[in-house]
Amino acid sequence: MESKEKYLLKMEHVNKDFYGNKVLKNINISIRPGEIIGLVGENGAGKSTLMNILFGDPIIHETGGFEGKIIFDGKEVNFSSPLDAIDAGIGMVHQEFVLIPGFTATENILLTKEPTRYNLLSEVFGDKLNVLDRKEMKKQAIKAIEMLEVELDPEMIVKEMPVGYKQFTEIAREVNKKSTKLLMLDEPTAVLTESEADIVMKVIKKLAAKGVSIIFISHRLQEILDSCDKIVVLRDGSIQKELIPSETNPREIAENMVGRELVKDIWKSKEIRKFEETILEVNKLWVDMPGEQVNGASFKVNKGEIFGIGGLTGQGKLGIANGIMGLYTAEGEVKFKGKFIHLNNPKYVLEQGMAFVSEDRHGLGLLLDQPIFWNIAFTAMQIKDNFTKSLLGGIIKWRDDKVMIEVAREYIEALKIKCVNEKQFSRELSGGNQQKLCMAKVFVLRPEIMFVSEPTRGIDVGAKSLVLDTLRRYNSKYGTTIIITSSELEELRLTCDRIAIVDEGRIAGILPPTANPVEFGLLMLGKKSEAEEVFTDEGKD
Amino acid sequence: MKEKIKNIIENVGLPRVIIFFFLVLLFILAPVVGIRLDTSINDVIIRFGMNGILVLSLVPMVKSGCGLNFGLQLGIIAGLLGAVTSIELEVTGFAGFFTAIGIAILVAVVLGFLYGTLLNKIKGDEMVVATYVGFSSVSFMCIMWLILPFKSPNMIWPYGGTGLRTTISNQGYWFHVLTDFLQIKIGNHIAFPTGTILFFALLVFLVWIFFRTKTGTAIVAIGSNPEYAKSCGVNVDKMRIISVILSTIIAAIGIIVYQESFGFVQLYMAPLYMAFPAIAALLLGGASVGKASIKNVIIGAFLFQGILTMTPSVINNIIKSDMSESIRIVVSNGMIVYALTRTMRVRS
Amino acid sequence: MKNQNLTKTLNPGVQFLINYAVPIIFTILVAIAIPLSGLSGEYLARELMTRLARNSFIILALLIPVMAGMGMNFSIVLGAMAGEIGLIFVTDWQIVGMPGILLAMLISTPLAILLGYFGGMVLNRAKGREMVTGFMLAFFMNGIYQLVVLYGMGNIIPISNSNILLPREYGIRNAIDLIGIRQVLDKLISLKVSGLVIPVATLLVITMLCVFIIWFKKTKLGQEIRSVGQDNDVARISGINVGKTRILSIIISTVLACYGQIIFLQNIGTMNTYNSHEQVGVFAIAALLVGGASVSKATIPNVFVGVILFHTMFIVSPRAGKVLIGQAQLGEYFRVFVSYGVIAFSLALYAWRKRVEKENERRKAMTLKRVLLQSNNTTGGYKL
């Protein structure tokens, strides 16, 4: 019984699967009051699912709940909604700000928890007609802010706050719920500058000193080493290792996070290709893509190679391709075959001979409500006037459905796209086949550089290798330069000739696929000091 | 079986099912209360020819993702200008009809361009802004009808008043040039308006051709996924303007055909609410805010005109009072409200 | 590199001009039209006072849905219909004077609540296009109203007063004389100040509504409505029932519009059974927009500035038209054009600014981050 008293939270043998896909395996974590736990892991390692279970996200229940036991504050719990979790004393600070922009800090801190004054009309129309007690609200807000020991004007409007202050407001709101015993923070420093992040970390430590237990996810290694009492490294849904900061080093963390050695063997049997000519030169690229901002990335890609871009989610790796292709506002210098190209003009870039398979298949990869042959031929028709017949001396460019269908059939055959026929709507295809369709669309253009983002996201294992094989074959057959952006380091290492890791919107380093996985891990965690930089000519300031 | 029926109703939409059966009921009741079915059907066909083109004019804008064209009145204004000018120029017969259309197209291109440019600046709020752009341009034209220097005695107020009359007869100019073209008369009751229907078919064919071209294809792509189209190098704004111009031109032609059959050019506030019946008809034909086809136009125009023709005669005969106006308001506006609330549910 | 003008914030003067474009243009228009019309100041003041008392209430009914982020509530027409049905009954029962007005309000309240609930539900299903849906809903309900009043009343719904029934003995006449309650509220307490009759009681009622709205903003419900209006998602995550809150705001607006229409009609003294409500939404919204309100922000001062500017234009434009081209008709059309035009212009301006501002904010945030990153060379990794 003694041990139960000592721990605020105990997770025992927690398992969770999504439709048969195991995402958490036998998780055991215990937290003492006032303890800070850092959660580290690659994308898809299970960090978010773990948090969602603790916070009672409805999605967990909708997908059949979880196995195992969670004991919180001495009682076994199984929250079915965030409100239950909040009532029990769990607070959560999301990665995206959950604040009303036009309200003051006070109003946000106390949103839906406002103290009110009684009022006769409430007897008729309910408590909602009680008048807010502004004085008391301010008092409570100041108290919560004081707990954080930061300078934050309670009357400041959120819209006008610097990002760091917004984060303080969020934390203050969680703290204000008097019952909060456990605070979870999902990448609380991701959007902050270094000095702001320092203050947030200090706040977290102060809260812990006051007895609040804290779990936080971060990819900034230094933060974790500096602040945590315990570091939990997740990999593939299970706890790889629990580490004590004073007894570990960045290398060990990275090793536990990535640590796979299988790939090297595969590469032993393959030749390392050498490339001479530079085809694409990117210099100080800035891309304004929400959630994937690029902050001055520089790199070179050689003609004919398969170039990988990896990194953790939200660090900006997706922004690079989107920016160059003109889908998000970009600034910087991009040289293609030695010639500067205009940014922010998708048509121009396509005409130059670059093409893009987007990570967002449903959003901008496909015309879901149009037939397959349209999807394959559309871009080529618009850019290269393929599949059109000129009538009346070129006044009318008639769409040639017959040729479109022929070509579509060719690609369905070549890429083994499973479908009824070429007239089927692309919405009805499976994820893997939709992905092939996206690639077919680009193949038809015969580009010189092909960007492929997250080619295997959301498709099943069998289809994954098929997609990657197709890319490799296309590369060797036509010598097309391919730039793959992916969250899966494994697949990058299997496919690419060189791999760049993006961190905080910049290239942290470029490594050969044969490099030690730990080096990749270190780059992802923002530590390039120990990484080999033989391949990195750029990226330095 | 029950499931199946439920599914069909779900897919087609309850209001459409109700309206369809209501129409069937009206046709069944018609002979009972002593209304000749053949004349009724003939009436429906004539009115279909009158209004079909206006319904068709909505299609390009729906296809390009601009939503239902609540600013249809702009096209109508272009058409009115064409009609009035052709009468002023004293051109008669087919020549007059095509002069009217020619001028209307010129005006429609200009108005459509301006309208399209505006709609590009306010993406996402097209419908509500378009409604009031339509209303305000109709009332602006009211002022113009007063002060534009038209001289034809057939059009201005007889005793010294300034400005055009509220209704101008086109008899003696191009009244029924289409309707009487190759008209097929069967007995005393049926006069099939071959010319009108042929002209409608011609426009339908032209629209069909347009959507088979490279530009048309791009417009369809924008409508189904603007992000996709943009990523494929399509100039989304330009294509949207083209679709708006096209819609405006067809609406302009549509109103001229309407007047040709009706016999009068109606100015001032007459066009104010003309967008709604056309939109309701298209929706009734199975279109939605984001999707419309030529099939929807034909089915919708037929059903809607069927209701409009049949309700007054049948209902009045049964209950001896004219409820048709109210029923028309409920049916057409109810259909639009239904469609506006419907699409959001599908998306979310 | 493109769109760089977006990074620049507009200078405050230009910002002001854009924000208040509508009231500024209107002030200029009115300033030109008043001398043209040749109307005396006294006449103007008298007319304006009448219109201020008559129209303010129903415009105030628009404020709460704006707070809830639902834009201009075109479906206040539903409330107006409810008020008219109340008046029909009161006239039928021959209840006169203040009791008549109060009873009309009392019996139309449940109806207005019901219609508001219905309207709110419909608008909830049309998130993002509330305005056009509300507008069409008003048209649709107008048809239902016709069916009820023109065919149901005296038939299914008992109406005994033959004065308001059509000769065919069912259906209400086109115009109802509200002689029993004509200007009863306006004359309840009236004050004469050098020829100007001030309907004190009506103005008091309007003041009370203003106080109510100010108070309402301070309640918990008011706070919830404001948060829903600013950010649907954040409000929902914070545990606010967004759908219900939106419906409530429409109900309140509908009930207020119902009272507003009763106040309006008691001043006019006759009711056009089938037309009185038709333009209520358009004129109220146009007036509010003329007062400097936008789709997302409307205040009490906007209401009064709007009533004064908009109705001054209404009063003077037929005369001004007559002077200009010798036709009063021109002025009539001009004011219709202005009503619609103001709405079109304001809505378009708002939609355009919404897009530009969103872009602007993003650009600003990015530039800020860029400056921070460049001044801070250590980013990209923490050195040990």
Add this chain to the structure above:
Amino acid sequence: MRKRIIIRITLMVVLILIGISLYTIGKEHKVFIDNKDIAVGEIVYSAEATYDVRVDNQEIGLLEKGDRNVVKVAGASHKIVIEEIKDKVLTGEKYEKRFKLKTNESATVNIPAMINNKNEWINKTN
């Protein structure tokens, strides 16, 4: 919570009561005033003078012999005041009566009967 339900129900009841009372105090009635001869049993009371008539302080005007006038009044209880006029001069003779009307009732007041305090001075009809 209980308290709240009671308050709400009471409020409902109060509102309904207010509605009913508004109905009664606002209900309009027609009151006819006759300055005509009237027979009560065997006796005939004849109209002899002109009267100035007021109902609920609402001036109706002069009613000459044999005349009838009508006035619309709101509410349930009413007061009628008549003053005798002979040779265009107020004689100072003043009579006052109060009466109540139910909903949907209208009344006919006979001045000669009223002056003579006969029960038949008022005749209420639906």
